[in-house]
Amino acid sequence: MDARQMKIKAAEAALAHVEHGMRLGIGTGSTAEEFVRLLAEKVAEGLDVQGVPTSERTARLCLDLGVPLKSLDELPELDLTIDGADEVDGRLQLIKGGGGALLREKIVAAASSRMIVIADETKVVETLGAFPLPIEVNPFGLVATRIAIDKLAERLGLTGEIRLRGSADDTFTTDGGHHILDASFGRIPDAEALASQLNSVPGVVEHGLFINLASFAIIAGENGARTLKA
Numbered sequence: 488m489d490a491r492q493m494k495i496k497a498a499e500a501a502l503a504h505v506e507h508g509m510r511l512g513i514g515t516g517s518t519a520e521e522f523v524r525l526l527a528e529k530v531a532e533g534l535d536v537q538g539v540p541t542s543e544r545t546a547r548l549c550l551d552l553g554v555p556l557k558s559l560d561e562l563p564e565l566d567l568t569i570d571g572a573d574e575v576d577g578r579l580q581l582i583k584g585g586g587g588a589l590l591r592e593k594i595v596a597a598a599s600s601r602m603i604v605i606a607d608e609t610k611v612v613e614t615l616g617a618f619p620l621p622i623e624v625n626p627f628g629l630v631a632t633r634i635a636i637d638k639l640a641e642r643l644g645l646t647g648e649i650r651l652r653g654s655a656d657d658t659f660t661t662d663g664g665h666h667i668l669d670a671s672f673g674r675i676p677d678a679e680a681l682a683s684q685l686n687s688v689p690g691v692v693e694h695g696l697f698i699n700l701a702s703f704a705i706i707a708g709e710n711g712a713r714t715l716k717a
């Protein structure tokens with residue numbers, strides 16, 4: 488099974504949890520896009536759902552494929568969100584934001600009764616941190632914000648490089664008009680502590696640590712899909 492087939496396997500298994508009439512949060516990234524493609528087939532066959540996209544990119548794909556969309560303001564309480572992840576640990580703590588959509592992804596996940604993570608085995612880790620942690624920051628005072636993050640990381644015993652996503656003349660900008668700092672800590676032994684400390688840094692809009700948001704994960708591997716519960 489190649490990487491794309493695994494993503495499709497995980498997306499298929501997640502689709503089995505979608506019921507008629509549901510208000511759905513729809514994630515961002517290549518795995519979430521496989522889910523959108525499968526969902527669109529069911530919608531064409533008559534499945535009645537309403538989706539809230541977590542990015543402009545996902546919104547475009549949904550519109551192209553005929554998945555009905557609403558804004559989160561129109562549907563502020565969702566039944567289920569299905570989204571990918573960059574890393575998942577055994578406690579269902581996640582790193583997300585590789586695709587730059589972490590802010591909307593977190594708002595949508597928090598507005599949902601349940602969140603199902605879809606991923607392949609390569610995303611499952613013992614300890615979060617090998618994937619650089621995306622931190623969404625306001626462009627104003629970027630350097631000061633980076634220094635503040637550096638200092639708090641040092642206090643928590645974390646070391647590693649923090650890089651601005653994109654290039655000097657083409658900085659990556661999120662759907663919300665912010666930038667992303669990717670923090671390569673290597674290992675984050677206490678993700679909960681880092682998450683709460685990052686939330687207190689002025690200039691940090693949101694970060695990619697998703698704690699206590701995922702209900703379970705569907706992990707696809709060579710032998711099919713398995714469920715990962717905390």
Ligand code: 5RP
Nearest residue numbers: 516517518571584585586588
């Ligand atoms: C986007 C995300 C994605 O869910 C994450 O990057 C995983 O993407 P993919 O399914 O392409 O590996 O958090 O912000």
